[in-house]
Amino acid sequence: MSTSNHSSASLDYQQLVDDIRLWARQLGFQQVGITEPRIPEQDKKQFQQWLEQGLHGDLEYMERHKELRCHPEQLHEGVIRIISVRMDYLPAETETIKILNEPEKAYVSRYALGRDYHKLIRKRLTQLGKKIEAVVGDHGYRAFVDSAPVMERPLAQQAGLGWMGKHSLIINRQAGSFFFLGELFTNLPLPTDQPYEKNHCGRCSACMDICPTSAIIEPYKVDARKCISYLTIENRGPIPEELRSKMGNRVFGCDDCQLTCPWNRFARHTQESDFQPRHHLDNSDLADLFLWTEEEFLERTAGSPIRRAGFECWLRNLAVGLGNAPTTDKVMSALHQRRNYPSELVKEHVEWALAQHSLCSRG
Known part of the structure; x- marks a missing residue:
């Protein structure tokens, strides 16, 4: 043309x-x-x-x-x-x-x-x-x-x-x-495509079965209040205590429902350089990320979706991950360094994390 x-x-x-x-x-x-x-x-x-x-x-x-x-x-x-x-x-x-x-690593969607x-x-x-x-x-x-x-x-x-x-x-x-x-x-009257009418999920319930917090409450219906993506990104308050241990090391989003889906064996890798991992976020220790300063956070999340969470909620999420991590000197040192952080939200989750390790040591 x-x-x-x-x-x-x-x-x-x-x-x-x-x-x-x-x-x-x-x-x-x-x-x-x-x-x-x-x-x-x-x-x-x-x-x-x-x-x-x-x-x-x-x-x-x-x-x-x-x-x-x-x-x-x-x-x-x-x-x-x-x-x-x-x-x-x-x-x-x-x-x-x-x-x-x-579990000592941070999982980012x-x-x-x-x-x-x-x-x-x-x-x-x-x-x-x-x-x-x-x-x-x-x-x-x-x-x-x-x-x-x-x-x-x-x-x-x-x-x-x-x-x-x-x-x-x-x-x-x-x-x-x-x-x-x-x-x-x-505003152009372009010819339209046929809707995709078939559903190829069949009896498969893998995504529902694997969801760490049981957020997919029935087929095609997600309770955002339980979804780890919502909890770690959209939610600005405390993470419900009953869900914290279920989050594991997921600190920004969650992919479990996709990772288990049989159709993702056909998933294609991106060719976009902008979507490649930055700052080793695909393989970083929870403790290392937890000790970033706010300046480091702002610098390393510039142009990143992670910036959306904000530094305070980023620390909140990492504290939960550290509470679920193995009890090591590195993990405990990181938590103690943030124990007096000037945010009640962060301190609440740090104290919860320390309590988890205390329980483990007594158990």
Whole structure:
């Protein structure tokens, strides 16, 4: 297709879609699907029930923007199509299972080992919008990446990218679930893809069975208040005491439900350099991270999703990990060095951790 502007009457939209798929691959996306800005009624109903049951915890923005989530057509004036994309993020050289089995190490969710995906994917989606604009002229577009009240997963399923797994994430038969989603809203009447109607989870309940805190309370329903990702990232208060010992060494997010999913044997490793581990966060001791100064934290998490937790909650999470770690001189020394840290939140979790080691020594 040429790069000159065309009137809508002369546009070959199917050719444009073919070009969009090509450009998206060139920009690092692994798959593209196109759908209407519409959330299926069943998904709206399930979302409303989830809110009514209080399963969103302190995620007040979920409740505050529920109407927009259910009506994506209100997010961008004139939108009639949504281009849904996915991008793999799993780094190749990470000892995922090994780290979970080494309780003195810190486990950081695989998506958070490198740079924050929001800016990268939004930039690529904007570039995709500009490529389209070079062909058709001003078409009215807007990029979203987990940064607005968009129900990404139902839209991705409607765009044919995969199905909703029992852990509530989108699964793709050729790529598992270790990928990010993003959307480009556009005012162009592009041909749409078929929704992904099949569900290939079958009787498998591996994700539900392995969840350390039993947060997947029934198929396709997650209680955020129990989810380690919520507890270590979104939650700003104390971690419920009854859940602390179940967290193990998971200090930022949790991947257990994905790691056990049979479909992730097909997961593809990312080719993006920005998603590769930084500052050895894929293989660091809990005690070493716990002794970072706030300046070191800010420096080493610059441009990282981990910055979202903040230093105080980062220390809280690490204190829990240290409480679950083997009783060693290094672990005990780190905890004692933070015992008088000027934060009641941190001190509470440090005292809990020390009590765990005291119990172990008496047992």
